[in-house]
Amino acid sequence: MIQLTHVSKQYDQRPALQDVTFEIGKGEFVLLMGPSGAGKSTLLRMLIGAERPDHGEIVVHQKNVTMLKPSDVPYLRRKVGTVFQDFRLLPKKSVFDNVALPLLVQGVSSVDIRRKVTEALRAVGVEHKRDQLPAGLSTGEQQRVCIARAIVNGPVVLLADEPTGNLDPSLTSEIIELFKLINARGTTVVVATHDPLVMAQVNRRVLTLSQGRLLPEQRVME
Amino acid sequence: MRTFSYLLRESWINMWTNRTTTLVAILTTTFTLACVGVFLLLYVNLRAAAGWLQDDIKIMVYLDERLGSDSVAGVEQHLRGDRAVASLLFISKEQALGEFKAQFPSESHLLDGLGQNPLPASFVVALSQAFRSPDAVKRWAERVRQVPGVAKVDYNQDWIDALATVVRSIELVAIGIGVILSAAAVTIIANTIRLTLFTRRDEIAILRLIGATTSFIRIPYLLEGAVLGALGSALSLVMLKVMYELFRQQMRTTGRFAGLENLMAFFPPSVCLALVAVGMGLGFAGSFVSIRRFGEAKA
Ligand SMILES: Nc1ncnc2c1ncn2[C@@H]1O[C@H](COP(=O)(O)OP(=O)(O)O)[C@@H](O)[C@H]1O
Ligand SMILES: [Mg+2]
Numbered sequence: 001m002i003q004l005t006h007v008s009k010q011y012d013q014r015p016a017l018q019d020v021t022f023e024i025g026k027g028e029f030v031l032l033m034g035p036s037g038a039g040k041s042t043l044l045r046m047l048i049g050a051e052r053p054d055h056g057e058i059v060v061h062q063k064n065v066t067m068l069k070p071s072d073v074p075y076l077r078r079k080v081g082t083v084f085q086d087f088r089l090l091p092k093k094s095v096f097d098n099v100a101l102p103l104l105v106q107g108v109s110s111v112d113i114r115r116k117v118t119e120a121l122r123a124v125g126v127e128h129k130r131d132q133l134p135a136g137l138s139t140g141e142q143q144r145v146c147i148a149r150a151i152v153n154g155p156v157v158l159l160a161d162e163p164t165g166n167l168d169p170s171l172t173s174e175i176i177e178l179f180k181l182i183n184a185r186g187t188t189v190v191v192a193t194h195d196p197l198v199m200a201q202v203n204r205r206v207l208t209l210s211q212g213r214l215l216p217e218q219r220v221m222e
Numbered sequence: 223m224r225t226f227s228y229l230l231r232e233s234w235i236n237m238w239t240n241r242t243t244t245l246v247a248i249l250t251t252t253f254t255l256a257c258v259g260v261f262l263l264l265y266v267n268l269r270a271a272a273g274w275l276q277d278d279i280k281i282m283v284y285l286d287e288r289l290g291s292d293s294v295a296g297v298e299q300h301l302r303g304d305r306a307v308a309s310l311l312f313i314s315k316e317q318a319l320g321e322f323k324a325q326f327p328s329e330s331h332l333l334d335g336l337g338q339n340p341l342p343a344s345f346v347v348a349l350s351q352a353f354r355s356p357d358a359v360k361r362w363a364e365r366v367r368q369v370p371g372v373a374k375v376d377y378n379q380d381w382i383d384a385l386a387t388v389v390r391s392i393e394l395v396a397i398g399i400g401v402i403l404s405a406a407a408v409t410i411i412a413n414t415i416r417l418t419l420f421t422r423r424d425e426i427a428i429l430r431l432i433g434a435t436t437s438f439i440r441i442p443y444l445l446e447g448a449v450l451g452a453l454g455s456a457l458s459l460v461m462l463k464v465m466y467e468l469f470r471q472q473m474r475t476t477g478r479f480a481g482l483e484n485l486m487a488f489f490p491p492s493v494c495l496a497l498v499a500v501g502m503g504l505g506f507a508g509s510f511v512s513i514r515r516f517g518e519a520k521a
Contacts, residue, residue: 082432090425105434105435109224
């Protein structure tokens with residue numbers, strides 16, 4: 001599903017990623033760990049074509065992201081859902097409209113939008129807030145809306161960058177449970193975090209970055 | 223359908239959010255395009271006038287003083303046989319004198335003092351459509367001058383030519399001003415769109431992340447630019463029309479240039495539509511410029 005071969009990236013001559021090679025299979029749940037500045041966000045941005053590596057090759061969902069034409073990037077992103085620490089919801093649009101956005105940009109019909117958005121909101125448990133503005137929601141609920149928006153398309157991969165960075169421990173475990181649920185339905189999930197609490201909760205495969213290098217992997221058995 | 227109404231709504235929200243800037247942009251565009259419009263209107267009217275005068279051109283073929291009536295008939299025969307001639311009117315020496323006296327009553331004693339009538343007989347010739355261009359008139363006049371019995375061929379081409387020169391200069395000025403002010407309109411709209419893009423940059427980033435295509439992201443802004451341009455252009459036409467009617471009113475009440483106010487014309491509807499389309503195009507171009515710059519800054 002995701003394949004990196006000898007990927008390197010520098011910012012102003014400072015390496016952000018160095019010779020990173022790994023593969024994530026379909027349906028896996030992977031944690032991308034490492035301290036702040038290790039290169040986790042850079043790596044996730046590369047997976048959706050928001051950043052290009054200086055060297056190496058990235059394949060996501062059978063598409064060579066490194067060779068992707070800029071005009072094809074949107075179509076990749078429709079297959080890859082993204083969740084952020086800061087939620088990135090549109091403040092002036094209702095919860096419903098926020099979640100509907102990925103469908104709207106693809107020209108999905110009104111009926112299908114209604115059905116899929118309702119499904120996604122139900123899946124993350126904020127269906128009752130559908131007509132509110134994001135500002136009227138708690139941070140946990142906002143993160144759930146962000147996740148609903150990421151899965152409303154039925155993506156093959158879900159990427160989350162520090163999704164619990166703004167949440168307290170009890171909310172963190174709720175959100176992690178949600179990711180597990182989404183993963184159980186067949187979506188490949190990659191969560192980047194520096195929060196050891198998340199690792200304790202997840203207990204799955206962990207990729208660790210340190211100063212842009214991938215550390216040798218230790219399989220965690222359930 | 224939903225997507226389309228979303229894009230329209232986004233456009234509207236953009237304009238409403240920055241409504242002061244939007245209004246200023248529309249009004250500035252209005253005044254800018256109205257300036258171009260004034261010259262265009264002047265140009266259109268003067269060109270039409272030059273056309274009418276050229277179409278209305280009468281050529282005076284003066285006959286030799288000593289010509290007998292047989293020879294007059296000969297010249298008439300010649301002219302009637304010429305396919306360039308559309309109509310012909312004979313003015314005898316007496317008629318010419320009568321006309322002169324009627325037109326300049328105070329000067330008629332000058333002719334009385336001469337004892338005999340010094341005015342020549344003449345034919346007033348109107349040429350047929352195909353022979354009314356300045357060149358054709360000139361060539362025809364030179365040919366007829368050679369006809370025996372013809373003393374002189376005269377026509378008021380000089381000041382028609384002068385008018386044509388004026389029309390051509392106004393055309394150049396109109397093009398020059400049009401280009402400069404159109405560029406100004408594009409810049410004004412480009413700046414407005416840039417502001418909108420700036421206020422919505424976070425939203426644009428989000429749209430990119432969730433897989434919106436470049437064209438989907440651009441459409442509301444292109445639409446906004448097109449609407450600004452079209453509105454500015456339409457308002458400038460309204461302004462011009464009001465000015466034009468006031469001017470005609472003024473001419474009618476002062477009574478000067480009597481009748482001229484009826485010859486003046488405003489742009490026909492098709493031209494008005496075309497001008498609105500041009501305004502729309504300018505607005506479109508303005509937003510395109512801003513979007514391109516914005517896109518490059520992001521990349
Ligand atoms: N756009 C950028 N410009 C310059 N340097 C950057 C940029 N993005 C990230 N970096 C640098 O790359 C390194 C990795 O950053 P990042 O991927 O954000 O790490 P993490 O998400 O693990 O905290 C850091 O040293 C950071 O300063
Ligand atoms: Mg980060």
